[in-house]
Each structure stands twice: as C-alpha cells, then as structure tokens.
Amino acid sequence: MTFDILIRNGNVLDGIADKAYSADIGISGGMIKSVGNLRGARAVQTIPADGLFVAPGxxxxxxxxxxxxxxxxxxxxxxxxxxxxxxxxxxxxxxxxxxxxxxxxxxxxxxxxxxxxxxxxxxxxxxxxxxxxxxxxxxxxxxxxxxxxxxxxxxxxxxxxxxxxxxxxxxxxxxxxxxxxxxxxxxxxxxxxxxxxxxxxxxxxxxxxxxxxxxxxxxxxxxxxxxxxxxxxxxxxxxxxxxxxxxxxxxxxxxxxxxxxxxxxxxxxxxxxxxxxxxxxxxxxxTSWTVLYTYLPKWAYEGGRKAILQNINDRTSRQKILAHLSSQESNLGSIFIATSETNPGLTGKTLAQIAANQEVSVEEALLNTLEATATHAIVFDRNxxxxxxxxxxxxxxxxxxxxxxxxxxxxxxxxxxxxxxxxxxxxxxxxxxxxxxxxxxxxxxxxxxxxxxxxxGIKNRGRIAAGMAADVVVFDPHSIGSRATYENPYQQADGLSYVIVNGRVSFAYRESVVGVPTGLILRT
Ligand SMILES: [Zn+2]
Missing domain, CATH: 3.20.20.140 (Metal-dependent hydrolases)
Structure with a gap:
C-alpha cells in the first residue's frame, strides 16, 4: 500500500508506553494506519526521523x-x-x-x-x-x-x-x-x-x-x-x-x-x-499575564468597568484602594504593561517607571494607568x-x-x-x-x-496508534526549546521538525514554511 506520509525510523513517544521505541509510522486519509517496521512500504511523502522523537500532536x-x-x-x-x-x-x-x-x-x-x-x-x-x-x-x-x-x-x-x-x-x-x-x-x-x-x-x-x-x-x-x-x-x-x-x-x-x-x-x-x-x-x-484591574480589592471592581473608574475618582474609595494596594507585599513596581490598546505609549513600561515619570507612588501609578487605559491594561508580573x-x-x-x-x-x-x-x-x-x-x-x-x-474527553487523539487521528509532531530532543522572550516574544521555537495535523504537514522546519491549514472543529 502507498501511504500519504511515512515517518521513518523515529524514536516514538506514543503517549501510552513507558519507554520510547524505534518504529515507522504510516499515515493515510488523515489517520494513523500503521506503526511498526514498515520497511518496503511506499509513500507520497517520506519523512526521515533518524535521531528524532515522534510524538502525538x-x-x-x-x-x-x-x-x-x-x-x-x-x-x-x-x-x-x-x-x-x-x-x-x-x-x-x-x-x-x-x-x-x-x-x-x-x-x-x-x-x-x-x-x-x-x-x-x-x-x-x-x-x-x-x-x-x-x-x-x-x-x-x-x-x-x-x-x-x-x-x-x-x-x-x-x-x-x-x-x-x-x-x-x-x-x-x-x-x-x-x-x-x-x-x-x-x-x-x-x-x-x-x-x-x-x-x-x-x-x-x-x-x-x-x-x-x-x-x-x-x-x-x-x-x-x-x-x-x-x-x-x-x-x-x-x-x-x-x-x-x-x-x-x-x-x-x-x-x-x-x-x-x-x-x-x-x-x-x-x-x-x-x-x-x-x-x-x-x-x-x-511571570503571569494578568488583567490589571484584578489587583484592586474585590469591592472596587465587582461593579464592572464603570464602577472601577468611579471608585478611582472618588476620594474616599481611592484612599481605601491605595491602602489595600500598599498592604499587599507584591512588588507592584516591577509589573510591566504588556498591552494597553487605548494608550500604546505605555507598552513595555514598568509601574515603577510610570510612577517616576508622574512623580507619584507605584500604587498611584497603577490607578493612573487604569484610568489612562479605561481599565483595559494587561500586564506582566514576575510573581x-x-x-x-x-x-x-x-x-x-x-x-x-x-x-x-x-x-x-x-x-x-x-x-x-x-x-x-x-x-x-x-x-x-x-x-x-x-x-x-x-x-x-x-x-x-x-x-x-x-x-x-x-x-x-477526546477519544481519538493524543496517542500514536493505528486508528487514531494523524496529529503528529517530530522534534529534535537536543535542540528543542523556546526563543520567545518578554521583550521579543515573536520568535519561532527551535527543534520542531514537522507538525502534522489531520494527516497533512502543517509545519515543516526544513522548508521553513507553514503549510495548508487543516484544523477541524472537534466535539465530544
Ligand atoms: Zn484565567
């Protein structure tokens, strides 16, 4: 038989066995058809996986x-x-x-x-x-x-x-x-x-x-x-x-x-x-990635966005919020603004920097930031x-x-x-x-x-075995890792060789292209 894709000689981490094993994997019609020694089998596309791990997507x-x-x-x-x-x-x-x-x-x-x-x-x-x-x-x-x-x-x-x-x-x-x-x-x-x-x-x-x-x-x-x-x-x-x-x-x-x-x-x-x-x-x-208003005491935000702004602007409520914020041990100054769609100039700034610019406390800077972004600020916090x-x-x-x-x-x-x-x-x-x-x-x-x-509750994915949907990842254990950072997250990970979704190559590192999108809406 001719497979759509044949992954040859990979070290298979099938999601089931406690030990990886060497095997070939034959894929056709979006399904894993065969796992084992497939020497002599033919395929439209062959992926040599010597020295690489092959895992379920x-x-x-x-x-x-x-x-x-x-x-x-x-x-x-x-x-x-x-x-x-x-x-x-x-x-x-x-x-x-x-x-x-x-x-x-x-x-x-x-x-x-x-x-x-x-x-x-x-x-x-x-x-x-x-x-x-x-x-x-x-x-x-x-x-x-x-x-x-x-x-x-x-x-x-x-x-x-x-x-x-x-x-x-x-x-x-x-x-x-x-x-x-x-x-x-x-x-x-x-x-x-x-x-x-x-x-x-x-x-x-x-x-x-x-x-x-x-x-x-x-x-x-x-x-x-x-x-x-x-x-x-x-x-x-x-x-x-x-x-x-x-x-x-x-x-x-x-x-x-x-x-x-x-x-x-x-x-x-x-x-x-x-x-x-x-x-x-x-x-x-x-580092967590958090909606800034959740740092306020619960009473200050449970009325929704309008109530937050009202509380920030009301003198008594503002004092109560500031007291709450300074009683928290968390290091508010190191929080930095990831996105603020209504005020992009704040992106990448820490609350300590904003406080220094405005010559106010970090607690005040947090409230000013909520106000300046109409409460739509999302932050990174190394907490x-x-x-x-x-x-x-x-x-x-x-x-x-x-x-x-x-x-x-x-x-x-x-x-x-x-x-x-x-x-x-x-x-x-x-x-x-x-x-x-x-x-x-x-x-x-x-x-x-x-x-x-x-x-x-997903029945037919998450394992490498005949009869499972063909979602498969091929990666290099020596180089796998992330290059994305807080300052520059938009970087491609290392070590992924092939990503197969529903039996078709969705990403291939060597060709350095993202292939045809083949994702489906699944249900249970
Ligand atoms: Zn959540």
Whole structure:
C-alpha cells in the first residue's frame, strides 16, 4: 500500500508506553494506519526521523485564542502550530465567543481585547462552530462555554445574583451548546461579572455539566492569599455535582503566599483520593499575564468597568484602594504593561517607571494607568516561584497548557507585547525536561497528549496508534526549546521538525514554511 506520509525510523513517544521505541509510522486519509517496521512500504511523502522523537500532536487544554480574538484574525495560529500544538481548547475563564444571548454578552471579553472591527455574526454555539469551520484553522479547535458570557448576555451590565428563572435560561443555553458540540463550561470566578454568582447557581450549572459528561474549567477566585479557600470552593462544587474539574493555569502568586503550596496541593490530593475528578493545567513560566484591574480589592471592581473608574475618582474609595494596594507585599513596581490598546505609549513600561515619570507612588501609578487605559491594561508580573512551577509541572495531576493564544510572527508591529508562552510553552517545557531532568520524556509527552485527551474527553487523539487521528509532531530532543522572550516574544521555537495535523504537514522546519491549514472543529 502507498501511504500519504511515512515517518521513518523515529524514536516514538506514543503517549501510552513507558519507554520510547524505534518504529515507522504510516499515515493515510488523515489517520494513523500503521506503526511498526514498515520497511518496503511506499509513500507520497517520506519523512526521515533518524535521531528524532515522534510524538502525538500536543493538545493545549487552556487556550485564549477566542477571547483574544486572534482565532478570527489569525486562524492559522502560527505561534501555536510551530510549537507542536495540533489541538486547542478555547472558551476559558468564564468567557467564550458563543452562545451570545444579546450583544451585551460579548462584552465579557473586553477585559482582554477591544471589540472594534470584530466581525461576529452568530448567536448560538452551533452557528459559531459552523462559521468557524470555514476558517483556515491551523490546529483543531474545541470549545467550552463561558459562564460569564452566557450570564452577561442575559443580565446585561448588571452585576448581581441571577434569579431562579435566569438560572434556568442559562442552563437551557448551555444544554443547547452541549448538543452542538461544546465540551464543557468555564467559570472565571475572579472577574467582575461572575464574582456575584451564588453557590447555588454554580453547583446547578456544574451538575448539568456532569450529567452530560462534560468538563468544568475554572479560573479560581484567588491565586494569592486566599488560594486555599478558593480551591476548597471549587472542589466542593465538583464534589457536590460530580463534575470533572480542571483548574486553569494553577499557580500561587506573590512571594508571601508561596507557603500555601503544601496546603493547596493537599486539598487537591485529598479530593482526588476521595474520588473527585480534579486536575489542573500549568505553564512553565514564572511571570503571569494578568488583567490589571484584578489587583484592586474585590469591592472596587465587582461593579464592572464603570464602577472601577468611579471608585478611582472618588476620594474616599481611592484612599481605601491605595491602602489595600500598599498592604499587599507584591512588588507592584516591577509589573510591566504588556498591552494597553487605548494608550500604546505605555507598552513595555514598568509601574515603577510610570510612577517616576508622574512623580507619584507605584500604587498611584497603577490607578493612573487604569484610568489612562479605561481599565483595559494587561500586564506582566514576575510573581511566581521557579520551585513551585517545577513542583506543579511534576505533579501527577498536572497537564501542560499555554494559557496563551495564536499569533503570527508579525503581530508585534501594531499590538504591543504578548506573553512568550504563546510562542514557546511546549518547547520550553521539553527543554526543562532535558536540561533539568524534571521527569522522563515519556511522562512529559503524556502530560501534553494522552493524559490531556483523557481528561478532556477526546477519544481519538493524543496517542500514536493505528486508528487514531494523524496529529503528529517530530522534534529534535537536543535542540528543542523556546526563543520567545518578554521583550521579543515573536520568535519561532527551535527543534520542531514537522507538525502534522489531520494527516497533512502543517509545519515543516526544513522548508521553513507553514503549510495548508487543516484544523477541524472537534466535539465530544
Ligand atoms: Zn484565567
């Protein structure tokens, strides 16, 4: 038989076995047809993989390409495909691009990206999936439904508890979305339009998610001083509802909170032992990428964007906010502005520099920045610990996610800085595996492929075996690594030789081109 693609003599990390093995892989019609000794087989394209690792395409369980709108602007997702990612899951942290009960719903993504120029002409998840399927997608896409998006579509700009009737409407919209292929629901409990959801509402949504065998992906209410109660809250929701819980971009922010790690992990471990289906994704970086207003005390932002500006301008509230900010041990001065679409001149500046320019304190500079950007500032903050990051990467319940979005290599010229994880998460993780020996290659690949697929309910991807969809990555273990930096994130990763999506070469390093986009909209 003649294969479409034959990968010869690679060292196969199949996402299943505990030891890599040497084999050939035959691909035809978008599927892996055969794995083993295929000497004598013919193929339209042969990829020699001597000395290289061959792994299932990486699955990114925590991707923001939708809420940053790059999914629509740059559907080729070059920054993701060139790091070996072949499937992304979007719709996280409470927000998604569907369903949209009213135009108000889309405002849930405004904290990340301006909506100016966005061409969004759908309402239901089914319509969204259909329209997106006509986009030239570089990787496969699966979607969650954002709880804040649905809520905001119904409640508008009001920040309050939903009524029983409204909860019923929220659930109806979620069920319709599940029927149309959405793989679960996300909560963003820290954000203005969800902080007021009642426990009853959250449990009720989680129960419905569990009943349909879908996933619950949660951005915790706190990743700092209240991380332990924040974990307990979502674990209770998972336990009461029976939902499969993914904690998004798990981390502990701020040096004074690092000591909570042990207690936090013990909350997770004990829940797992009790039978709660809990796991978390983590990225291999010690700098977070955050919406600036979330540094304010909760009362100051729970009324939404207008309320933030009112509080900043009201003398008494401003004093209370400043007192709160200076009581936080976090080093506010080192925070630097990544994007501020309404005020691009601030990009790349630290709060310390802005404070010096304005001859005010860093706390004042933070409030002035929120005002100057109409609260639309996104920042980098070096507030995470390398040691905690490594512990989380190694934890048996962790999987690797970018918490980033797809870009191309020229995006920088007009849009400011993005986190290097958008370009380098997977290669950077693999370089840590090689250089710091934090785990075996086999274990590392499982955390990016088969384990992710199992946790997210993806049946036919994440493994190299006959009958699986042909999403395959070929990489060089000696040179794999990321070159993306905070100052210049727009750089291609090293060491990726080939990325195959649905049986067609999507990226080939040697030819240095990104091939035809062959991503599909997937469902569970
Ligand atoms: Zn989040």
């Amino acid at each position: 990486f699955i990114d369980p925590q991707n923001h390409s939708d809420s940053y709108l790059t999914l629509l602007e740059i559907p080729s997702m070059d920054s993701l495909v060139t790091q070996g990612i072949t499937t992304i899951i979007v719709g996280h942290c409470g927000t998604s691009l569907a369903p949209l009960a009213s135009p108000e719903a889309l405002k849930s993504i405004q904290k990340w990206h301006s909506l100016v120029g966005a061409n969004i002409n759908w309402q239901t998840y089914a319509e969204y999936a259909k329209i997106l399927s006509h986009y030239p997608l570089g990787a496969n896409v699966m979607g969650l439904v954002g709880h804040a998006t649905v809520r905001r579509g119904l409640l508008g700009d009001q920040v309050r508890t939903a009524t029983v009737e409204e909860i019923a409407m929220i659930e109806k919209m979620l069920l319709d979305s599940f029927d149309a292929g959405a793989i679960g629901v996300s909560f963003g409990l820290v954000y203005a339009h969800e902080v007021n959801s009642s426990k009853q509402e959250l449990v009720s949504v989680a129960k419905m998610t569990a009943a349909r065998d879908k996933i619950l992906s949660v951005h915790l209410r706190s990743e700092g001083s209240a991380v332990v109660p924040a974990l307990q809250e979502v674990i209770e929701i998972a336990q009461e509802s029976g939902a499969s819980l993914k904690i998004s971009h798990f981390k502990i922010r701020g040096q004074k909170n690092y000591h909570y790690l042990e207690e936090a992990l013990s909350v997770i471990d004990r829940a797992y032992q009790r039978g709660v289906n809990v796991f978390f994704d983590v990225y291999p970086y010690t 995470l610990s390398e040691e905690i990051m490594t512990t989380l990467l190694k934890h048996p319940l962790s999987i690797i996610g970018t918490d980033g979005a797809g870009y191309d290599f020229s995006y920088s010229s007009f849009h400011g800085l993005v986190h290097p994880r958008c370009f380098g998460t997977m290669p950077r993780f693999l370089s840590l595996v090689r250089d710091k020996k934090i785990m075996s290659w086999e274990e590392a690949v499982k955390k990016m492929t088969s384990r992710t697929a199992d946790k997210m």
